[in-house]
Amino acid sequence: QLGDERVSQHLAHADSSRPTLGAVSLVDGMLHLHDAAPHVLQMARRVFPGADARRGNTMRFSLTRRSVEDLRWFMLRYPMGVDADASAAIDAVEAQTRELVRRREAGEVERAIDPGASFVGTPLEYQRTGCGFLVENRRCLLGDDMGLGKTVEAIMGLSVVDRWPWVVVVPPGNVGGQWAESLEAFLRPQRGNLSGWSHVISGTRPYPLPVVPVYVVHYDLVRFWVDRLAALRDGAGPVGVVFDEAQWLRRTQSKRYAACSAMTDRMEYVWGLSGTPIYNYGAEIWAVMNCLEHGCLGDESSFGREWCSVAGGKTVAKPDVLGDYLRREGLLLRRVKADVLSQLPPKRRATHVVDHDSSVYDREIRRAVELAGRYRDGEMERRERFNMAGMIEAETRRATGVAKAPYVAAFVDSLVESGERPLVYAHHHAVHEALRAGLDGRGVVGITGRETVKEKRAAVDAFAAGDASVCVIGLRTAAGIDGLQGRATCVVFAELDWSPAIHAQCEDRVQRIGMDESMDSLMCWYLVSETGYDAVIRDALGLKIGQFTALMGDKAEDEDERAVNRQAVEGHARLLVERLVGRGTGS
Numbered sequence: 001q002l003g004d005e006r007v008s009q010h011l012a013h014a015d016s017s018r019p020t021l022g023a024v025s026l027v028d029g030m031l032h033l034h035d036a037a038p039h040v041l042q043m044a045r046r047v048f049p050g051a052d053a054r055r056g057n058t059m060r061f062s063l064t065r066r067s068v069e070d071l072r073w074f075m076l077r078y079p080m081g082v083d084a085d086a087s088a089a090i091d092a093v094e095a096q097t098r099e100l101v102r103r104r105e106a107g108e109v110e111r112a113i114d115p116g117a118s119f120v121g122t123p124l125e126y127q128r129t130g131c132g133f134l135v136e137n138r139r140c141l142l143g144d145d146m147g148l149g150k151t152v153e154a155i156m157g158l159s160v161v162d163r164w165p166w167v168v169v170v171p172p173g174n175v176g177g178q179w180a181e182s183l184e185a186f187l188r189p190q191r192g193n194l195s196g197w198s199h200v201i202s203g204t205r206p207y208p209l210p211v212v213p214v215y216v217v218h219y220d221l222v223r224f225w226v227d228r229l230a231a232l233r234d235g236a237g238p239v240g241v242v243f244d245e246a247q248w249l250r251r252t253q254s255k256r257y258a259a260c261s262a263m264t265d266r267m268e269y270v271w272g273l274s275g276t277p278i279y280n281y282g283a284e285i286w287a288v289m290n291c292l293e294h295g296c297l298g299d300e301s302s303f304g305r306e307w308c309s310v311a312g313g314k315t316v317a318k319p320d321v322l323g324d325y326l327r328r329e330g331l332l333l334r335r336v337k338a339d340v341l342s343q344l345p346p347k348r349r350a351t352h353v354v355d356h357d358s359s360v361y362d363r364e365i366r367r368a369v370e371l372a373g374r375y376r377d378g379e380m381e382r383r384e385r386f387n388m389a390g391m392i393e394a395e396t397r398r399a400t401g402v403a404k405a406p407y408v409a410a411f412v413d414s415l416v417e418s419g420e421r422p423l424v425y426a427h428h429h430a431v432h433e434a435l436r437a438g439l440d441g442r443g444v445v446g447i448t449g450r451e452t453v454k455e456k457r458a459a460v461d462a463f464a465a466g467d468a469s470v471c472v473i474g475l476r477t478a479a480g481i482d483g484l485q486g487r488a489t490c491v492v493f494a495e496l497d498w499s500p501a502i503h504a505q506c507e508d509r510v511q512r513i514g515m516d517e518s519m520d521s522l523m524c525w526y527l528v529s530e531t532g533y534d535a536v537i538r539d540a541l542g543l544k545i546g547q548f549t550a551l552m553g554d555k556a557e558d559e560d561e562r563a564v565n566r567q568a569v570e571g572h573a574r575l576l577v578e579r580l581v582g583r584g585t586g587s
Contacts, residue, residue, distance in 0.1 A: 147512020240269025409438025
């Protein structure tokens, strides 16, 4: 209470006769600390690591719950004159903070709210809670398990805020089609607006934008459109931004990251959507969260020093503790299917060893062997060695996939013969082509990343309608694809990825709202070879899975569950055999 009184004294207007060491103003929706003494600025740069301090003796930072809390604490030591607009804005944020603290202490961390009047449909209770989380926390990550409807929850949030325009940023392979369709499906038509709810931005050369509520743009185009988007609303900029598949923000050195980060400064709402924000190591969460709210986890170096097992390393030492902090601060909300959609059939995973063609592998691996010799014996710069290591990995991975592809095709063929309708995931185009050749006559459609949006949609529709028995999909082109879950009955991995998050995304193309709930389980077959790439990657995935499950708050599979899964796999395999034997005997 004494601290609150002291802060209240410091929240005096700039014209007070009380001596101050600087001033705080509200300019274009952002807090500006200016006219401060050098020692004050020096300390402020440490307290507000995400602030824009490139303006002489002025620092600029977003008006958020955390920045206001830090400012209150900072002003206990360094009194500031605060103008009327900044004082009113700070009071409003503090009132919101007090309400959130009250609810947190009462065990009411998340509150369900109803969508706005423009929303069409009847959301589930957990979706109303997700909408409330986004609207109330403003800058946060909705990390719901894939298939729970994060897009719908975000659209509900747009209808509640009901101020426009917004920007939705999507992965390049998505090109905005799913979001444009979802906006039209879940929001009522606007009277007199012939342009619809959204416009999908295309091209690197800015053009005059139509007046619509939502602009959809993919990550690699943002940097070409930042200035044009900032000019919306007479220069005030968009009300908010939704980063769909927010794991695309995990690399801080990319032009994509710089552009997206710069775009969020003046926005009132910054929402990330991703069930898999961590693809590899726990430290990737810093980049994602920092883009949503600058400085919410400190600067990158201090995060690596305090949170990671080795200073500057990638592995978070206590991911469960970090996950708890993110959830407690209202930065992350994560629900898994088992919590909110218990009626969905569970996933069962099985690793199945398939044969490989040694002569094909020997032929395909020659390039990797040659590179490995050069890598071991040659003298080269660090960057060159890094690039060569990547080439060796890629060549080994491709050779392994090509060598086992005929046997993978035979396994998939047996699944189709027994009545299954599999989704088959592979990475290399050569493997895709070999699988389609091996399954010729089975009715195969493909989504490899080479297709146009129209061709991709046609492939999904053909499989969903029953015109194809197998759908072959690129491992890293699965994000944003919907509509397969009502038809597919199992998942097959012809190739593996370094990231467990990629595998989870692929599995959840099927295990989501709309799947056949009469299935006893969703079988996910991981087909591995005893040679080459597969033998290495299986061991590497263990640590990454541990980082993801602990930080996101998911429950890792324990020994009892592992035993149950093994029994289910064995039972499923026996059932397949019985079907095939029965089919062969005509019984």
